[in-house]
Amino acid sequence: MSSDKNDLIEIKCVRARSWQRYPCTVCGGCTEKVDVHAESDALPPKEGSVVAESSTWGWHDVIRVCESCLEAGDIDERLAQRAMEIEAGIERRAAESRQHVQFLRSLVGRLKVPTFAQWEEAGRALSLERFQMELASAYERGKPEKAEAIKEDYEELYGGQLPEAYERAFVAARGGKNV
Numbered sequence: 352m353s354s355d356k357n358d359l360i361e362i363k364c365v366r367a368r369s370w371q372r373y374p375c376t377v378c379g380g381c382t383e384k385v386d387v388h389a390e391s392d393a394l395p396p397k398e399g400s401v402v403a404e405s406s407t408w409g410w411h412d413v414i415r416v417c418e419s420c421l422e423a424g425d426i427d428e429r430l431a432q433r434a435m436e437i438e439a440g441i442e443r444r445a446a447e448s449r450q451h452v453q454f455l456r457s458l459v460g461r462l463k464v465p466t467f468a469q470w471e472e473a474g475r476a477l478s479l480e481r482f483q484m485e486l487a488s489a490y491e492r493g494k495p496e497k498a499e500a501i502k503e504d505y506e507e508l509y510g511g512q513l514p515e516a517y518e519r520a521f522v523a524a525r526g527g528k529n530v
């Protein structure tokens with residue numbers, strides 16, 4: 352691809368804005384923490400946003416060429432390579448999306464799910480177990496005030512008494528004391 356001289360974009364050596372790594376437009380990598388960056392003048396916002404779309408580094412407000420690219424020297428080749436990588440990525444993601452679409456469609460009519468009520472019930476059962484374990488642990492550690500607080504929390508949440516039999520059996524099973 353040959354460029355009109357008027358199309359040429361001058362990349363100049365400028366003082367780095369801060370001591371950080373900055374994205375490279377050419378290779379998609381970034382600079383090291385260096386004092387001097389090779390950068391164009393600020394891009395018009397629209398052009399910058401176009402660059403940003405294909406960058407893992409987000410918004411590009413200038414065209415920047417990292418020192419590795421400068422050292423390698425083959426800027427045009429690197430640009431073409433980077434464009435190809437991004438293109439391959441688009442195609443790979445499109446293929447993955449198509450696969451996912453197929454997968455979802457293959458599931459239609461085949462999922463035998465629990466009812467919402469069953470899900471709620473299972474949650475209540477696990478919650479009860481957790482409360483009871485905490486209660487048992489409070490008894491084991493000889494903390495009756497903590498045990499009372501746990502019972503109150505349970506009552507507040509579920510409007511019923513936390514069953515005691517379980518926690519006694521639990522503590523006994525663990526060889527605990529203070530039952």
Ligand SMILES: [Zn+2]
Pocket residue numbers: 375376377378379380381416417418419420421
């Ligand atoms: Zn680079």
